[in-house]
Amino acid sequence: DTAVSQTPKYLVTQMGNDKSIKCEQNLGHDTMYWYKQDSKKFLKIMFSYNNKELIINETVPNRFSPKSPDKAHLNLHINSLELGDSAVYFCASSQGGSGGYGETQYFGPGTRLLVL
């Protein structure tokens, strides 16, 4: 009964491959997010979806494409993986909005991606 789950937890792959990370939330929230935590430990927002609509799209290479089949799922597909994509990717959800007004976000456990 995990609130926000991600699969896989670990992903090791070669440069140039295409991979997907899946995220599901069972909290009934309207908004979901993808964050990247790089080697410097900053958590940076990549994308946000509200009711399946893209509302935040930060400056992210277009090799990254989010897909939201329904409001409980937000997947992240990465094409042509590069060494610099190695990071921990966190999915999160919140009841509404896009992170404003101090709305609490609930995070998944993270997916550790290593590109060789």
Next chain:
Amino acid sequence: DQQVKQNSPSLSVQEGRISILNCDYTNSMFDYFLWYKKYPAEGPTFLISISSIKDKNEDGRFTVFLNKSAKHLSLHIVPSQPGDSAVYFCAASLSRLTFGEGTQLTVNP
């Protein structure tokens, strides 16, 4: 141009003493500030928040102080417990969350 900074990468305190974690920000438009706690191999979990119109918010052992003129906030944990050992992230809200780089707190028994 990091808008939220936590200048101390680590902090070590004795059990029972006070832990003070600091955070500075540059954008005066932020409307809320939040603290998240993160254990290894887990995602961050919400701890406490404060509106920009307040200067203090308390929840049990955790108190957050906001000094808007200095663009500074701090998290006080009293008394500190070994289970509080984690990475603490400060975050600021303005249509989205902007996180600091985190401070590793170690509470020694």
